[in-house]
Amino acid sequence: MKEKKDIRILAFESSCDETSTAVVKNGSEIESLIVATQIKSHARFGGVVPEVASRHHIEVITQITREALEEAKVSWEDLDAIAVTHGPGLVGALLIGINAAKAASMATGLPLIGVDHIMGHISAAQLVEPIEYPALALQVSGGHTEIVLLKDPTHFEIVGDTRDDAAGEAYDKIGRVLGVNYPAGKTIDQWAHQGKDTFGFPRAMIDEDNYDFSFSGLKSAFINTCHHADQLGQELDKYDLAASFQAAVVDVLAEKTMWAIRQYQPKTFIMGGGVAANLGLRERMNNEIAALEKAPKVILPPLKLCGDNAAMIGAAAYNQYLAGNFADLTLDADPSMELPYAEDYK
Secondary structure, three states: OOOOOEEEEEEEOOOOOOEEEEEEEEEEEEEEEEEOHHHHHHHHHOOHHHHHHHHHHHHHHHHHHHHHHHHHHOOOOHOOOEEEEEOOOHHHHHHHHHHHHHHHHHOOOOOOEEEEEEHHHHHHHHHOOOOOOOOEEEEOOOOEEEEEEEEEOEEEEEEEEEEOOOOHHHHHHHHHOOOOOOOOHHHHHHHHHOOOOOOOOOOOOOEEEEEEOOHHHHHHHHHHHHHHHHHHHHOOOHHHHHHHHHHHHHHHHHHHHHHHHHHOOOOOEEEHHHHOOOOOHHHHHHHHOOOOOOOEEEEOOOOHHOOOOHHHHHHHHHHHHHHHOEEOOOOOOOOOOOOOOOOOOO
16 A cells, blocks of 8 residues: 655745744644744834834745754755745735745745635644534634634635724733733733733623624723723722733633534634633633533644744645645735635624
8 A cells, every 4th residue: 555645835924923934744743833023023112013024024034944944854855835824914024925935936846825824823723633624713813803614624714703803902902001012912811810800891792693793892991991090090900900801802702602612513613813822711712612511622722823823824735735726926915815704694
């Protein structure tokens, strides 16, 4: 019997403020993962500055490509494809990774695969253990908060979306009010575990008959509470503020997601995106799902795979490789790329 050939993919990710390369084998094994972070460069601005991000990508992408191959102990001849995020994201940042990937594909003759960034975040789960389909994912990050139905490895559909701010965006905005450096999520999470939900912030849309979210009102309620206290000369407990904010976010995310799990009866539940690293959210979802009579398998990627990284792009690209979904050298950035919405999306 002929031995099955391993498929190795060199992946690029540069959609925002992390430049990353990775070599992924068979869509499930990370042979190398390099991430060049820009957090310090953007922290003083309180968020990502697109032009600064693009310049940093240009500075490091050649070097980290070399490092990824060296760490994996492979040469270009050992690779089977080149993959790259082509959206959504910052257009200038995306183009750096895309042009690097296209140059590598053209120079080596290796096929090129364009990957949706959100599919990448969700596909990071298969780097932990195999996904059983159909699956349901809660994608929570700075730019996206969505509930996504995975019909198979390459067909993803949105069943719930945010109407305004994403959860991660709201964390960063209230972090500025509390004087927390960007990105604020980790610190707010830590403070939340030391405080109590004493402010009772609103749980927007929690009782509506859909799987959509809204965090703009929560953000405004938080900011107004802090500004009103400042005007009165009152000092509010930062730990209680963090706990109250996080309780409101987690309540809505958990409630809506559990409704979706009960409706769609997935075989696997996944969390993806930067906010998937939030310990409060991870604890809540684990507990809620464990209490179900018929519980899906739960895959929560390790914290290092929750943020932007090229390994997740390599995992998603493997699925596209098997499906024969290749790109050509006309591949371009699509900063507003969206997954399709399910037919029954309300």
